[in-house]
């Protein structure tokens with residue numbers, strides 16, 4: 001929590017010192033209003049008892065100026081406070097994007113110990129921006145409470161101890177909040193699932209299937225179930241945790257009642273001037289409000305601190321991963337592949353799985369070769385492709401690029417030299433020029449380069465069909481753009497991957513799944529020719545044996561292991577799993 005506190009205290013002033021100063025001033029002045037008015041009433045009654053008209057006028061004027069000053073500062077400072085909160089929020093969100101969007105591996109999205117934390121931050125990130133403001137108001141409220149205690153103590157010294165009776169209530173609230181925080185973290189997998197169900201039920205892409213299968217009611221029911229079961233845990237924790245808060249609060253009320261009795265007695269005994277007693281009684285009437293305010297502010301401040309701590313955890317985990325994955329003195333990625341990529345004893349297990357997804361993989365992928373990865377669903381093809389791109393860290397073994405261990409490369413540098421197209425590509429809803437050009441940021445504005453990439457991916461027909469050519473807006477979820485078919489989105493993604501020239505590794509993870517036969521044939525031929533000319537390794541994950549048979553090397557995976565390798569003729573002769581799967585598929589085409 002100390003780290004979160006120091007982050008909250010320093011981020012505001014670092015981003016905007018002037019606005020932070022105003023926030024501090026407003027927080028303190030606003031809280032001083034009650035005390036100031038109580039003192040004014042005390043002075044008023046003192047002067048009134050001396051029948052001094054001039055004195056009364058001066059005090060009335062001073063009171064009016066004081067009220068105008070405090071309320072004016074509050075009103076004038078309102079937008080400054082909002083603006084500072086937005087600035088902090090912006091900074092935090094940008095940093096979150098930097099960390100979560102650039103960690104070298106996919107662990108932050110897939111390893112639950114990390115993805116749950118990231119989900120908590122996504123859900124509670126709105127609490128981080130107001131953290132500085134809440135903390136300052138909390139400090140202001142604490143100062144006001146102390147000032148009230150001093151005033152009351154000047155009537156009856158023992159009353160200085162009154163705020164101490166508020167401490168158990170504050171501590172109990174803190175403890176209750178900590179328990180709530182843990183319950184929220186425990187409920188994170190359920191809330192994430194509820195979010196997913198909400199997205200399924202309310203967004204465009206799944207809308208077709210949810211209507212066709214009449215899923216709205218079912219999704220609503222499950223969403224409610226997940227939400228309720230997560231919420232029940234939080235509510236149950238809240239209920240138990242609030243009991244000590246209520247008891248501590250009662251203790252304070254009793255102490256307050258005793259304080260009032262003591263002050264009235266001092267007044268009757270003539271132990272203090274009338275004005276002071278009036279001010280002390282006036283201030284004591286505010287104590288409950290002050291303590292209540294203090295408790296509310298501590299709750300909200302703790303919410304901010306908790307969200308900040310989760311954010312800092314995500315940042316720290318990202319830094320730990322970076323330190324483990326990015327070598328201090330990286331080896332340069334070769335300009336061109338000479339020998340090829342070798343895989344030695346490669347093994348990998350997903351974090352929530354008992355069985356490895358890949359084990360004992362030994363392979364040589366020669367430079368310039370087209371390598372087809374085939375195997376049944378769940379055999380490990382996509383996992384292997386992700387290992388080659390460095391998106392997962394090998395549990396065992398290593399990947400060698402021309403003899404250099406992939407782990408010795410800077411991940412960004414390696415990824416800048418490879419390219420990939422996936423079966424379920426991201427629909428980048430921008431102009432066609434951007435959706436393709438983003439494959440190579442440096443050349444995204446170069447129309448020749450974008451057109452060439454579209455040609456390579458067989459996107460000429462798509463381009464010709466769009467009303468504004470490269471400037472056509474794509475997609476209908478984010479704006480009123482051109483709707484594309486599944487195959488057309490796939491073509492855009494394939495073109496994006498073709499923006500990178502002469503990659504050392506080209507991963508094609510079923511990029512032809514939604515393409516027609518002609519488009520698939522064209523695409524495969526293009527990539528095979530490019531790969532052979534440029535000398536990189538082309539890894540093609542496919543279920544279509546008509547495509548796989550043209551590869552230079554076919555690797556058959558089964559249960560995370562390589563069970564066969566060779567070219568089509570050799571594998572058919574070997575009459576193993578490949579031959580069986582090939583015959584099964586061929587049956588439908590002859």
Ligand SMILES: Nc1ncnc2c1ncn2[C@@H]1O[C@H](COP(=O)(O)OP(=O)(O)OP(=O)(O)O)[C@@H](O)[C@H]1O
Nearest residue numbers: 110350353357375376377378379380381382383384
């Ligand atoms: N993110 C993940 N977390 C946990 N397990 C996973 C994850 N992704 C895949 N797996 C598991 O790893 C194994 C290999 O999956 P992978 O996606 O690599 O198979 P595949 O051969 O590409 O399958 P398909 O042909 O269906 O695309 C499967 O048992 C799968 O359930």
